[in-house]
Amino acid sequence: MGETTDKPDLKAVAAAAQAAARPLPPVHLWNPTRVGEIDIVIRKDGSWTHEGGVIGREALVRLFSTILRKEAGGTYLVTPYEKLRITVEDAPFVAVRVDRTGEALRFVTNVGDEVEAGPDHPIRVVEDGSGEPRPYVHVRDGLEALISRPVFYELAEMGEVRDGELGLASMGAWFPLGRVEAGG
Secondary structure (H helix, E strand, O other): OEEOOOOOOHHHHHHHHHHHOOOOOOHHHOOOOEEEEEEEEEOOOOOEEEOOEEOOOHHHHHHHHOOEEEEOOEEEEEOOOEEEEEEEOOOOEEEEEEEEEOOEEEEEEOOOOEEEOEOOEOEEEEEOOOOOEEEEEEEEOOEEEEEOHHHHHHHHHHOEEEOOEEEEEEOOEEEEEEEOOOOO
């Protein structure tokens, strides 16, 4: 695989992504020889920046979100022609909505992805350095969405206690959200 030293052009990446865009391009099949980095950062709040400036075009962010691929070495924007490493501060997506639909919890992300929590799309909760919960739902191919605080509160309200743990069921799977304090 060859490294390039050319500075990637954001317009060229967008054009290649749009040319490949379908519901979800088969990024897992693409192995371009042109490999590099681009100064794109997905911030903790879900905003995308390029060279320090916020990418304000929602359609462009949604388009780029369809060509993300996570690998052991990082997260990349991948087209048939090039693979560019980007920086992701936390998770590449943010779950901004949840609805209970029958037996399923359906999440909607900030880039329009919809996913039903279940065995193939688990919910996990980790504690950050201060002991606060950081909940995530798996979206696709190792890419997760941070569950926003308001959505997490909705999940807690929908939850039930089993064996001292607050959690929820979705698509036949049980997802613990956290321990319930005695007397609380």
